[in-house]
Amino acid sequence: MSELSTEPIRGWRLWHVRLHGDEHRLESFTMHHVSWPARSRFEASCPVHRGGAPVDGHECGIYAFRTRALAEELLRRYTGVRHCYGREYKELPPVRQGRPIALGSVSLWGRILVRERGFRAQYAYPYELFLIGGDDQIARELRGRYAVDVFCI
């Protein structure tokens, strides 16, 4: 039997920020062309289990890390910038021009499968975003669309 709580979990993750028509939207970092809806929850789906995601023993669900540091580590791996003159790169790495990325916290609820470094969740919505490689205009657009705080870094 699973534990029951009323307080959403706060995780950390990355999103691509891509144009859909003339609108910038958050897109899944690992699943291509999966756009996160604005002002409504994002619901996990699975080609095998349909609406049943996340499923025990499978890899479906909405992923998030426990900490910001783990999300930053993924960004360093993704950009390939992990070391600088022999020392470990601690800063946020630069991203490709015109390919902004959002690092942010995300509220998770519904059925959640918890591991030692993160979560697979049934429902999610962004909580706060830090835009990397974007500009004030994109940040303003995302702020208005998703109704969450967006900071340019």
Added chain:
Amino acid sequence: MDIGVPETEREIEIAPLEEPVPGPAPVEAPVGEPVPA
């Protein structure tokens, strides 16, 4: 995303009293034709 090994997985259920999703965007009132004084 490497969130850890599946063997460590345990399940929890979060049922928030209110979903942490903002309400719909306010509808902007249409700008009417200027009315002559």
